[in-house]
Amino acid sequence: MPRSPAYGIASSILAVLILAGYSTGPGSAGELPLRTGCSSVVAQRANIEAQVVLDVHAVNCRGPNRMPLTQDLAVGVVAHAAWQSLQLPVDAVHVTVAASGAPPDESPSILTSDELADRFGPGPSGVVWPVSERSDERIWVLLPLAYFAAGVAMLLVVRRLQRAGVVVVLLRR
Structure with missing residues (x-):
C-alpha cells in the first residue's frame, strides 16, 4: 500500500x-547576548543548597565601543540584564564572566535578590519556587x-x- x-x-x-x-542541557539565554554585548550568555535556574539561583555564564563581553569590559563592569552588565529578564523570582544570581578563550574565574560573583533590587529595581514578583531536581x-x-x-x-x-x-x-x- x-x-x-x-x-x-x-x-x-x-x-x-x-x-x-x-x-535538557542549558541553552542560550534568548536576548541576553544582545542586551549585554557578550558573544555568548547561558542562563539556567538551579537549586544550590536551600536557594534557587539563576546561574549565568557569559563569554567575551564588550561595551558599546566594542572594547572589552573589565571583570566588574561585565558582571554588573550581565547581572542587570539577567535580573531584568527574569520571569520567575530567584533568591540570587550567580554570574561568571570569561574573556574569549580564557578560563572563567574560579568562583562566580554572587548577587542576592535584595542587592539586585537595590541596584536595578524590582525584579519579578511572586514566591520563589524551588527548581525540581533533574531526576524528577x-x-x-x-x-x-x-x-x-x-x-x-x-x-x-x-x-x-x-x-x-x-x-x-x-x-x-
Whole structure:
C-alpha cells in the first residue's frame, strides 16, 4: 500500500518533537547576548543548597565601543540584564564572566535578590519556587511521548475518515 506524504511529514515532526524533548542541557539565554554585548550568555535556574539561583555564564563581553569590559563592569552588565529578564523570582544570581578563550574565574560573583533590587529595581514578583531536581523531570520525557501518541491518533482518525469517504475541507482566512 503506497504511503501518503502526510506520513513522512508527520514522522518528521514527531522526530523533531522527540529530539527536542530530550535536550535538557542549558541553552542560550534568548536576548541576553544582545542586551549585554557578550558573544555568548547561558542562563539556567538551579537549586544550590536551600536557594534557587539563576546561574549565568557569559563569554567575551564588550561595551558599546566594542572594547572589552573589565571583570566588574561585565558582571554588573550581565547581572542587570539577567535580573531584568527574569520571569520567575530567584533568591540570587550567580554570574561568571570569561574573556574569549580564557578560563572563567574560579568562583562566580554572587548577587542576592535584595542587592539586585537595590541596584536595578524590582525584579519579578511572586514566591520563589524551588527548581525540581533533574531526576524528577519526567515531564520532559512524557511530553514528546504524548505528542507522538496524539500525532499517531490523528493520523489514524484521518485514515479511517478517508476510507469512509469523508472529505475534510480546511478554510483559511
